[in-house]
Amino acid sequence: MPTRTSSDVIVIGAGVVGAACAYYAARAGLTVTVVDRGPVAGGTTGAGEGNLLLSDKEPGPELSLALASAELWRELAHLLPPQIEYEPKGGLVVASGEAGMAALRGFAAGQESAGVRVKEVPADRLHDLEPHLAPGLAGGYHYPQDAQVMPALAAAHLLRAGGDRIRLRLGEEVTELLTGEGGEVRGVRTASGTRLHAPYVVNAAGTWGGRIARLAGAELPVLPRRGFVLVTEPLPRVVRHKVYAADYVADVASDSAALQTSAVVEGTAAGPVLIGASRERVGFDRTLSTEALRRLAAQAVALFPVLGTVRALRTYAGFRPYLPDHLPAIGPDPRVPGLLHACGHEGAGVGLAPVTGLIVAVCVTGGQLPLDIAPFAPGRFAAKG
Amino acid sequence: MARTPADLVGTRTGPSFEITFGDRPVPARPGQSVAAALWGAGILAWRTTRSGGRPRGAFCGIGQCYDCLATINGQPNRRACLVPAHPGDVVVTQEGHGHASLG
Numbered sequence: 001m002p003t004r005t006s007s008d009v010i011v012i013g014a015g016v017v018g019a020a021c022a023y024y025a026a027r028a029g030l031t032v033t034v035v036d037r038g039p040v041a042g043g044t045t046g047a048g049e050g051n052l053l054l055s056d057k058e059p060g061p062e063l064s065l066a067l068a069s070a071e072l073w074r075e076l077a078h079l080l081p082p083q084i085e086y087e088p089k090g091g092l093v094v095a096s097g098e099a100g101m102a103a104l105r106g107f108a109a110g111q112e113s114a115g116v117r118v119k120e121v122p123a124d125r126l127h128d129l130e131p132h133l134a135p136g137l138a139g140g141y142h143y144p145q146d147a148q149v150m151p152a153l154a155a156a157h158l159l160r161a162g163g164d165r166i167r168l169r170l171g172e173e174v175t176e177l178l179t180g181e182g183g184e185v186r187g188v189r190t191a192s193g194t195r196l197h198a199p200y201v202v203n204a205a206g207t208w209g210g211r212i213a214r215l216a217g218a219e220l221p222v223l224p225r226r227g228f229v230l231v232t233e234p235l236p237r238v239v240r241h242k243v244y245a246a247d248y249v250a251d252v253a254s255d256s257a258a259l260q261t262s263a264v265v266e267g268t269a270a271g272p273v274l275i276g277a278s279r280e281r282v283g284f285d286r287t288l289s290t291e292a293l294r295r296l297a298a299q300a301v302a303l304f305p306v307l308g309t310v311r312a313l314r315t316y317a318g319f320r321p322y323l324p325d326h327l328p329a330i331g332p333d334p335r336v337p338g339l340l341h342a343c344g345h346e347g348a349g350v351g352l353a354p355v356t357g358l359i360v361a362v363c364v365t366g367g368q369l370p371l372d373i374a375p376f377a378p379g380r381f382a383a384k385g
Numbered sequence: 386m387a388r389t390p391a392d393l394v395g396t397r398t399g400p401s402f403e404i405t406f407g408d409r410p411v412p413a414r415p416g417q418s419v420a421a422a423l424w425g426a427g428i429l430a431w432r433t434t435r436s437g438g439r440p441r442g443a444f445c446g447i448g449q450c451y452d453c454l455a456t457i458n459g460q461p462n463r464r465a466c467l468v469p470a471h472p473g474d475v476v477v478t479q480e481g482h483g484h485a486s487l488g
Contacts, residue, residue, distance in 0.1 A: 132487075233462045234435060234481075236488035271435060271482055306487060311462065313451075 006197040007031040007167065009364060010188055011204050012174050012212055013343070014038075015045035016151055016350050018204030019158035020357030021342050026162035028361045033196055034166060035188065037173035040159060041152035044206045044349060047318025049229060049266065049274050050151040051242065052351040055091040055143035056249050058107065059114035061375035062327055062348070065355055067115055068370045070145055072354035080161055084154040085269045091146030092121070092129055092241040093248075094137050094303070100246045101138040107249065108141045117144050132238050132306045146242055148266065151350045158353075169196070177201065177215045177339070185216075185338030200364050202340045207321040209329070209343030213378075216336045220329055221381055222344050224319035226285070228278045228292050230300070231314045234271025238306055242266040245303065248277065255324075257281035259292055263299030265307075273307065275300040277347070279320075286317055320346045323381075330356050330376040332363055340364070341378040402472040406431065413470035420446065420453050420465035423476070431455045431465065435481040456483050 009025050011018045014036035022032040036042065052073050057063040077086035095101040108118040119142040126133050126140055159166055169190070176189040178197070187197035203212040203220075213220035248262040259280040267273050278292040293315055301308040323329060323344040333339040340363055342356050355370060362369050391398065391414075399415040406428055413422035420443040423431060430440035432454050444452035448467045457463040457476050461483025465476070 233484075235484050236482065238487050310484065310487075 005195065006187075007033040008198060009033070009200045009202060010035060010196055010198040011202045012036070012188065013043075013204035013206055013209075014040045014155065014159070014168065014170065015043050015204065015206050016041065016155040016158070016353040017045075017206065017342050017345060017356055018202070019155040020353035021202050021204050021360045022166050022357070023158040023162045024354075024357035024361035025364060026165035028365045030165065030361070030364065032162065032166045033169060033198065034159065035169045035172050035174055035190065035196065037171065037191075039170055040168070041155040043208070044318045044320060045155050046152045047227075047229070047316055048151045048347075048350055049264075049276055050085075050149045050154065050350050051348075052147040052149065053091060053143075053242070053348065054111070054116045054145050055093055055141070055242075056244075057111070057348075058249075059110045061372075062352075063111070063114055063116070064371050065328075065352055065376075066348065069352050069355035070147070072358065073147065073149070073351070076158075076354060080154070080157045083150075084157050085150035086147065086154075087149070087269065088145075088147040089266075090241045091143040092126075092140055092243045093143070093246055094126065094133070094140035094243065095246045096136075097138050101140075104139075104141055104246045118142070119144070130240055130243060130304075132304050133243070134303055134305055142241075148242065148268075149350065150269070154350065154353075158357075174212065174215070177212075177336075179216075179336070183336060185336060200338050200340060202342055202360055204342045206343050206345075206349065207319045209321060209341065212343075213333075213341065216333065216339050218333050218335050218339070218378070219381060220341065220344070220378060221324060222329075223281060223322045224284050225322040225346065226278070226280050226282055226317060226319055227276060227347070228289065228296065228315055228317050230275040230293055230296050230312050231316070232273040232275070232307065233311050233313050235267070235273055235310060236271075237267055239265055239267040239273055239304060243303060244277075245299070254279070259289070259295075261292060261295040261299060263296060263303055265300050265303055272313070273310075275307075275312075281322070284319060288315065288317070321349070322346050325380075328352065328356065328376055329378040329380075330359050331373050331378060334377075334379040335382075402470075404470050404472070404474040404476060406476045407478065411476075413474075417470050418466050419455065419457060419463075419468045419470050419474065419476055422470045423465065430478075431476065432479040433481065438481075454483070455479050
């Protein structure tokens with residue numbers, strides 16, 4: 001059990017990534033203190049939809065990470081209580097025209113050779129999967145491995161599953177990184193002046209990860225990428241999969257700061273349908289954007305005309321932690337011994353949380369990494385030369 | 386004689402009219418919410434919950450808690466505490482999400 005002020009590892013951030021880091025570290029026998037200035041899942045985790053997606057990722061390092069993580073989520077679904085609402089519902093990506101369908105076919109072929117299960121769905125079979133889908137679509141692809149969890153509960157239950165090896169300190173902001181004579185990490189100091197000691201500190205502060213890196217004198221250019229979600233009144237299962245238009249993939253990969261929207265529609269276990277996804281880089285501005293919501297609603301109704309007859313009850317916004325190359329920072333910081341990063345997962349943090357937690361735990365305890373983590377090296381943004 | 390809030394503030398409302406709850410006529414006054422009219426007739430529940438089928442009616446009465454949802458004139462999920470009653474309004478008990486026809 002960790003003592004009041006010392007443990008083997010300190011994790012900064014009680015979002016789903018921090019929770020997964022704590023969980024896997026605890027599973028490896030380590031004691032962990034999780035510190036967050038807010039509550040569990042109080043940042044981007046609580047503002048997400050809980051998507052565990054392979055369908056939107058092109059072959060490359062992020063897809064490898066997502067494949068490994070999807071496997072771990074399947075295992076966690078058995079180990080954690082049903083309240084996390086793990087639902088292996090599958091994704092359906094649809095194309096409105098032949099050109100879009102051809103592009104989707106090429107994209108899916110690449111994914112298939114990288115190990116993703118894909119299945120082309122001709123136009124006349126789309127309604128077998130989604131009876132309320134608009135008529136006249138050109139076709140689509142079914143991704144049976146796409147899944148969903150309720151992200152805030154998933155984070156909370158990961159922390160709880162760590163048992164008494166995990167100690168939570170909520171409502172405490174980290175204001176300083178404590179280092180030894182050789183510059184190595186010794187712990188953190190919080191706003192109340194409390195010193196917490198550990199030989200390893202994990203930066204799982206998500207969109208605010210750049211700030212924590214700066215406390216250590218390291219640079220990690222995490223930027224907020226704002227997104228809105230529109231929530232309908234509770235409905236029966238009118239949307240069965242996670243459904244989105246093929247344009248979404250291009251939006252995710254884009255570097256533009258301007259507003260982009262492409263409807264991503266899905267039902268939830270509790271009944272409301274969630275409609276995302278908008279992306280824009282406007283800093284930490286929480287102002288409601290009626291333009292973003294108007295576009296999301298129109299695009300969702302274009303996919304599912306039935307949604308035009310129901311009401312949206314509320315909306316929420318969050319800030320995805322965006323790194324310039326769209327890859328997270330995972331692993332040891334080369335400049336500060338004992339500091340590890342686990343942040344910058346953009347819109348994929350819930351999906352990628354377990355594999356991130358496992359990598360962090362292996363980095364601390366030693367052992368076989370689940371995959372090559374060089375593409376996620378936290379030092380990759382440092383000025384060359 | 387019992388004093389009513391309307392007497393206390395000396396308000397003069399127009400003549401009462403009727404709405405229906407199920408097959409039962411319910412009197413309402415101009416400006417009264419649907420929830421107030423139902424309460425006035427001794428009706429306390431007009432919805433059943435989605436998972437347990439338990440009865441629900443007005444709780445906060447000010448549009449915040451979404452407990453008083455009713456199907457009014459065919460539209461489900463109306464907050465009865467906020468919707469003003471109109472002559473001839475048809476209120477029925479909402480079962481669950483009220484959108485069973487969409488399944």
